[in-house]
Amino acid sequence: MALSYEFSIGSVRARENAMLSSQDIDRMLGCKSEAELAAYLSDKGYGEGKTLDEIISSHEGAVWEYLRTTAPDFELFSPFIIQNDIHNLKVVLKGTMADRQYEHLLAQPCQIDSKTLIEAVEKRRFSLLPEWLSKPADEAYEIIAHTGDARLCDAIIDRAAMERILSLSEKSDSWFLKEYFKTTVFYNDIKIAIRSSRTNAGKDYLVRALCEVEDFRMNSVINASLKGADYLIGELEKFSEYECNKAIAEYKKSPSAFERFVDDKLIGAAKEICKRAGEGAEPIVGYFIGCEAEKKIINIIASGIRTQTPTEQIRERLREIYG
16 A cells, blocks of 8 residues: 555654653763663663664664655655765775775665675776766766875765755755755855865865855855955855854854754754644654754764763754754
8 A cells, every 4th residue: 555644744743752852862961981871772762782883773774664664755865865875985986996895884775786886986887876976986986096185086976966966855846855955055065165265175176076056156155265264254154045144153163063053954944844744745854854863962972972071062062853
């Protein structure tokens, strides 16, 4: 029997009750070791395993299995899965060039079979890859093989991914997904420009790395970046698109505050739109985004525990939760 959004929405609403709460966050912040954090999540039923990595991996796998069996149109998640394909391509490229083992680093789920990806790279048969990725992959291979420039290699691949993600989201029936990924690509561009302005990356790099997206002032950003980080920051403060001016105000406090602002903007949009939606794809998409936000929060807390960072400093880095 074909799945319906009515069924998936009812199912998602029930699962949302088991998502992390502010009380869970407080308890995790009280953990004194990574093992204690893992034990808390295991007792809560978050995932299976003894270590934190095992528990997170178990939870991820369960979420993807749930989405496959519940979403009426699993293709909605293609823009998210592409990010795993891009990660895998980078891993195989760099592992092959450096003659290092990399299979354990490959991410799931993915749309490009790992055997196909490995053959494409090792035999330089990039025609085996989807059309949108074959040319950028070949270009990235050429760059890393002859110049060793891993940053430009990544930039070429990342731009292809951003273009593909925008294309897929534009074809979807979800207004939310279109806005979500336009915002994501916009801020990816902003981060690229800021990093480039601090490392004097040059115009050629920016032209090849930045992705066209609605309301992104490509030429203005490139020209400002070439004049240095301080000048670029001053120009970005004037941009109201996607609340860029507010994001830059946070950047001036710290880069981590900027990252938190962007993450909170995205999860805030999901909470505002997806949690309130009574029909369509938004509720199940929002649930997935919420699960990804939970993973980020757990990793931030775990990192703070490992580095013995004071609890209040860890709390300052935390993002909004969906639950």
